[in-house]
Amino acid sequence: MVDLCGLVHRDHEDLDRVLIAMVEPHTSREALLGLLDGARLAFSAHIEAEAEVMQVFMARSPAKMGFRRYVGEITSQHRAQDEALHAIRDTTPGSTSWYFRVLELRVLVLDHASREPLMRATLAEHISLDENRQLARDYAAARMRMLAMMYPFELARKSVG
Numbered sequence: 001m002v003d004l005c006g007l008v009h010r011d012h013e014d015l016d017r018v019l020i021a022m023v024e025p026h027t028s029r030e031a032l033l034g035l036l037d038g039a040r041l042a043f044s045a046h047i048e049a050e051a052e053v054m055q056v057f058m059a060r061s062p063a064k065m066g067f068r069r070y071v072g073e074i075t076s077q078h079r080a081q082d083e084a085l086h087a088i089r090d091t092t093p094g095s096t097s098w099y100f101r102v103l104e105l106r107v108l109v110l111d112h113a114s115r116e117p118l119m120r121a122t123l124a125e126h127i128s129l130d131e132n133r134q135l136a137r138d139y140a141a142a143r144m145r146m147l148a149m150m151y152p153f154e155l156a157r158k159s160v161g
Contacts, residue, residue, distance in 0.1 A: 004053065004135040005120045011046045011143075012113035018042065019106040022088075023099050032093035041150055043085055047078045049143035053135050057127070067126050070118070077112045084108055 018039045022032060054071045061067070084105040091098045123132055 002136055003129075003132045004123065004139055005116060005132075007136050007139050007143075008046075008050065008119065009113070009116055011042070012109065012116070015039065015042055015046070015109050016106065016113070019102055019109065022102045023106075027094070029093045032098070036088060036093070040085060040089070041147060043081065044150060045143045045146040047082065048146045049139050050074065050078070052142045053139045056138060057131075057135060061126065067122060070122050073115075074112075074119075077108070077115075081105060081108050081112065 018035055021027065022035045022039070027035070054074065058068060058071060084101065088098065088101045088105060091101055123135075127135070
C-alpha cells in the first residue's frame with residue numbers, strides 16, 4: 001500500500017516531467033499550450049488535494065502545532081508555484097520569457113519536492129502507519145475529485161477559445 005508521501009512524490013515527479021517537456025526547444029506552440037493545460041490541471045489537483053488532506057489531519061489532531069507550521073510552509077510554497085504558473089500562462093509559448101518562467105517554476109517545484117523527506121519524518125512522528133494510509137486514500141480521492149471537476153471546464157474553454 002502506498003502512503004501519502006509516495007503519492008505526493010509521484011505528483012512531484014509528474015509535474016517535473018511536464019515542466020521539462022515545456023522547455024524542449026523544438027516543441028510546437030500547440031504542444032506547449034497543451035503541456036501548460038496539463039500542468040495547470042495537475043498543479044491544481046495536487047495543491048487542492050494536499051491542502052484538503054492536511055486540513056483533515058489537523059482537524060483530527062489539533063494539538064500538533066509543529067505540524068501546523070509545516071502545513072503553513074507547504075501552503076506558502078504552493079502559492080508561489082501557482083503564481084509562477086499564472087505568469088507562464090500570460091507569456092508567449094516558446095519565447096525566452098516562457099523558458100525563463102518555466103525554469104523558475106521548475107526550481108520552485110524541485111525545492112518543494114526536496115522537502116519530501118521532512119514530510120515523511122514529520123508524518124511518521126505524528127501519525128500511525130494506518131493513519132498515513134488513510135491520508136493517502138483521502139489524497140487520492142480528493143485529487144481525482146478535483147481532476148473530475150476541472151476537466152469539463154478545460155474542454156469547454158478549449159471549444160470556445
